[in-house]
Amino acid sequence: MGCSKCGALVIRDEEIAMIRHGSVWSTRELEFASVNWNDEKWDENKKCRYSDIRCEVCHQLVGMYYHERPQLDNDKSKESKLSYPCGKILYLRQSSGGAIFNKTVLLGEKSMVDSAIDNLASSKFNNSFVFSP
Numbered sequence: 124m125g126c127s128k129c130g131a132l133v134i135r136d137e138e139i140a141m142i143r144h145g146s147v148w149s150t151r152e153l154e155f156a157s158v159n160w161n162d163e164k165w166d167e168n169k170k171c172r173y174s175d176i177r178c179e180v181c182h183q184l185v186g187m188y189y190h191e192r193p194q195l196d197n198d199k200s201k202e203s204k205l206s207y208p209c210g211k212i213l214y215l216r217q218s219s220g221g222a223i224f225n226k227t228v229l230l231g232e233k234s235m236v237d238s239a240i241d242n243l244a245s246s247k248f249n250n251s252f253v254f255s256p
């Protein structure tokens with residue numbers, strides 16, 4: 124998957140641990156994305172520390188790197204599948220105004236991208252369609 128703004132590679136398929144609710148999760152360090160280790164933040168909703176993940180080329184925000192397992196997480200099924208620390212690459216996001224936009228896009232040969240889309244099932248999420256395996 125690549126940055127929706129400049130097309131640079133962000134995460135390779137072998138780095139993906141899980142695809143869920145418009146995000147791609149990785150339990151490995153991401154070779155082609157930048158984690159801002161010097162700017163650790165606190166997620167008040169999940170009660171855990173995280174840092175921004177940005178595109179290495181244009182520096183668009185493309186995700187969050189969670190340093191520890193969230194103390195609060197409504198989605199227990201997701202939590203059980205992941206080990207922490209882990210990265211969350213954003214695929215689809217919804218603005219406060221309701222618009223749906225991509226933070227990352229699928230990259231690769233047309234036949235591979237078409238095949239990936241054919242093998243993903245759509246599901247309802249926040250009044251939009253997102254892909255999950």
Ligand SMILES: [Zn+2]
Pocket residue numbers: 126127128129130131178179180181182183
């Ligand atoms: Zn970029």
